[in-house]
Amino acid sequence: xxxxxxxxxxxxxxxxxxxxxxxxxxxxxxxxxxxxxxxxxxxxxxxxxxxxxxxxxxxxxxxxxxxxxxxxxxxxxxxxxxxxxxxxxxxxxxxxxxxxxxxxxxxxxxxxxx
Amino acid sequence: xxxxxxxxxxxxxxxxxxxxxxxxxxxxxxxxxxxxxxxxxxxxxxxxxxxxxxxxxxxxxxxxxxxxxxxxxxxxxxxxxxxxxxxxxxxxxxxxxxxxxxxxxxxxxxxxxxxxxxxxxxxxxxxxxxxxxxxxxxxxxxxxxxxxxxxxxxxxxxxxxxxxxxxxxxxxxxxxxxxxxxxxxxxxxxxxxxxxxxxxxxxxxxxxxxxxxxxxxxxxxxxxxxxxxxxxxxxxxxxxxxxxxxxxxxxxxxxxxxxxxxxxxxxxxxxxxxxxxxxxxxxxxxxxxxxxxxxxxxxxxxxxxxxxxxxxxxxxxxxxxxxxxxxxxxxxxxxxxxxxxxxxxxxxxxxxxxxxxxxxxxxxxxxxxxxxxxxxxxx
Numbered sequence: 012x013x014x015x016x017x018x019x020x021x022x023x024x025x026x027x028x029x030x031x032x033x034x035x036x037x038x039x040x041x042x043x044x045x046x047x048x049x050x051x052x053x054x055x056x057x058x059x060x061x062x063x064x065x066x067x068x069x070x071x072x073x074x075x076x077x078x079x080x081x082x083x084x085x086x087x088x089x090x091x092x093x094x095x096x097x098x099x100x101x102x103x104x105x106x107x108x109x110x111x112x113x114x115x116x117x118x119x120x121x122x123x124x125x
Numbered sequence: 126x127x128x129x130x131x132x133x134x135x136x137x138x139x140x141x142x143x144x145x146x147x148x149x150x151x152x153x154x155x156x157x158x159x160x161x162x163x164x165x166x167x168x169x170x171x172x173x174x175x176x177x178x179x180x181x182x183x184x185x186x187x188x189x190x191x192x193x194x195x196x197x198x199x200x201x202x203x204x205x206x207x208x209x210x211x212x213x214x215x216x217x218x219x220x221x222x223x224x225x226x227x228x229x230x231x232x233x234x235x236x237x238x239x240x241x242x243x244x245x246x247x248x249x250x251x252x253x254x255x256x257x258x259x260x261x262x263x264x265x266x267x268x269x270x271x272x273x274x275x276x277x278x279x280x281x282x283x284x285x286x287x288x289x290x291x292x293x294x295x296x297x298x299x300x301x302x303x304x305x306x307x308x309x310x311x312x313x314x315x316x317x318x319x320x321x322x323x324x325x326x327x328x329x330x331x332x333x334x335x336x337x338x339x340x341x342x343x344x345x346x347x348x349x350x351x352x353x354x355x356x357x358x359x360x361x362x363x364x365x366x367x368x369x370x371x372x373x374x375x376x377x378x379x380x381x382x383x384x385x386x387x388x389x390x391x392x393x394x395x396x397x398x399x400x401x402x403x404x405x406x407x408x409x410x411x412x413x414x415x416x417x418x419x420x421x422x423x424x425x426x427x428x429x430x431x432x433x434x435x436x437x438x439x440x441x442x443x444x445x446x447x448x449x450x451x452x453x454x455x456x457x458x459x460x461x462x463x464x465x466x467x468x469x470x471x472x473x474x475x476x477x478x479x480x481x482x483x484x485x486x487x488x489x490x491x492x493x494x495x496x497x498x499x500x501x502x503x504x
Contacts, residue, residue, distance in 0.1 A: 033418045063411065065418050066476035073465055094404075094411060101482045102475060107462050 014042050020118055022087075023051040028060040031068030039068075043075040052084025057114055059090030064098050076108055085109075089117045129252045132291060139287035153282040160278040166271050171235040182346035189347075189356040190240045194224055197241040200302055204250045210402065210504075211439070247295030250302060311406060313397030315366040319359060327355030370398055373436040380421050380429040388413055388433065399437045405504050409435075409444055412483035412500050416446065416453065419476040425451045427494065437504070444484075444500040452491040453498060455481040 012035035015026040023046055031039060043054060056072065058064075076086040089111035091099055099105045111117035143149040195212065198220045203209040220241070227239040249255045270276045307320060329336055330351040337348035347353045376391045378384055389410060396406035413433070420426050431448035456478050460471040481487050486501040 032414070033422065063414070065415050066472050066479055067418060067422075069475065070465075070472045077466060094407060098411075098479065101459075101479060103459055103462070 012038060014039065016042070016046070018051075019114075022053050022055050022117070024055045024057050024114060024117075026057040026060065030063045031061060031071065032063065032065040033067040036067045036071035040071045040074055044078065047078055047082050047084070052079050052082040054079050054084065055087045055089060055114075055117055057090045058088060058095055059092065059113060061090075061095050064095050066102075069098070069102055069104055072104065073107070087111060087117060089113055129254050132248060132252060132294065135290065135294075136283070136287055139290060140284065143284035143287060148284045148286060149282065157275065157278050157282055160275045162275045163272060164274050168234075173233075178343075181343065185347045185353060185357065186238075188360070189350070189353040190224075190238075191221055192356045192360075193243065193352055194221055194241045196303070197243055197246045199306065200243075200246045200250065200299065201255070203302065203306065204246075205255050243299055244292060244295045247297075247299035248291075251294055251298045309402060310400045311393070311397040311403050312400070313394070316397070316400055319362040319366055322362060323355045323359035326358045327351040330354050372399065372438060373434075376433040376435070378431050378433055380417060380426055380431065384417055385414055388417065391433070392435070395435060395437070401437060401442060402504060405442055405502050408483055409442055409500065409502050412480050413444060413446070415476055415480050415483070416498070419473065419480075420448075420450075420453060423451070423453075423473065425453055425496075440504050442502040442504050444502075446496075446498045446500075448496050449494045450496060452489055452496045453477060453480075455487055455489060457481065 012029035017024050079086045087109045090113050195217050198217045199212045374395050392410045427449040434445040436443045454477050456474045459478050460474050464471040484500040485503045488499040490497050
C-alpha cells in the first residue's frame, strides 16, 4: 500500500493506494497519527485508487476517525467505488463518516452523490 | 426524442444531398416513378427441387446464421437489461425457432432464407428504440411492402453513401457492445487465441478476397463468407481448447506470507480458464482473503494448513475450505458503531459478517476437529 498526502482548503487528504488489510492497516494508522501529531486534525481519506479493504482495514479507519475526533478534528471519506464501496456499505461504515463521491465533490462540499 | 429520429432524418438529408450531387441519378428517380404503387406479388417463380450436394453447405450456413442470431438476441437482451449477466436461453431458442420456421415458409414460397439483422439491432441500440411492441408495427409493415412495390423500389435506390453512413453508425454501436460482452468475462490465453484467430480468419476473407480460392470446391461456400469463417473457427477452437479444462480445482495452502498471492493467482488463472464473470471471481477472492486474514489472526487453523476446493459451472461458483481447527463464525447481525468502538472482539464478528455478505449462500460445519466452510456464489 502507498499513501500520498496533500493539503487542500484546510483539509489533509490522504490518498490510499493499493490494499488496506491486516498487513497495511498499521501503516495507515501510523501515518494518520503522525499527521494528527502535526496538528492536522481535519483528515480526508481518498479511497479512489484502493483495490481492496478487509475488516482489519475498516478497523484502522475507525481508529483514525476516533483519534481525529478526540483531537477536535474530523474524518471524511471519498472516492469509494466497486467492491470497496460495497464493503463500506455492508459494514455500515458509510454511515459512520461523511462520504463524498470524489475529492472534487469533497472540496466543493457536495456530498449529494455519496 | 431527436435520438430516435436521428437515423431517418439522416437518410432524408442524405438522399437530398445525393440528388443534388448527382449520386442519386434521374434514371433511378425515373425507375421509382415508373414502379407501380400497388401490385399483387407474383407467384410464377415458385418451383421446387432438391440437390443433395447442397446439404453440407446449407448445414454450415444454418450453423453460422444461428450463431449470428444468438449474437443478435444477446445484444437485444443486454440493451434492455441493465443487470444482464448472460444469454437467456429460453428467449434465444424461441428466436431461433421463429427464424427457422420463417425460413421453411420462405423456402416453400421460393423466397430467400431468413436471418436476423445485426444492422437493425445496432439501429435500435443507437436510437434507444428497443421496445418489443415495435415488432407489431414493423412486421405488418414489411408484409404490406410486398404489395407496395414503390416502397421496395425506394429502398432499392437508396444511395450507397447513405447506406454506408447508416451502417457505420449501427455497426459502431454493435461492435462496441460486442466487445463489452467479450471483456465481461475473464480471458486466458486460450480464449484470447480463440477470439483473435476467429476474427483474423474472418476478416481475412473480406480483406483478401480469393485467399482461399485454391481450397476444395465443396468448402468454398464456407471459405468465401467472413461470418461463416469466424463462426466455424470459433466453434472449432472452443472445442479444442476445452480439452483438459477441469471445472473443479484444488489448492493445498499453507497460511504463510505468500498465501494471499497464491490464492489470488489460483483464482485468477482458473477464472480465466473457465471464462467466469470477473466480478464474481473477485468477490469470491475477497471472501477467501477475509477468511485467511481472520483465521490467521485468531489462530483457527491447526498447523496453518488448509485445502481450497473450487468448482465452477455457468450458474455457480463454489468455494470449499477444509481445515483442522476451530470453526469460523459467521454472524447474521452486523456489529454497531458503538460495539466496534468499545468491544475488541466486534471486528472479528464484522469479519464473519462480511464473509457472509460476500457470498450468496454460506454453509459451515465441524466434525471432531475437521472444519468445512462452503461459500456459494451465484454466477
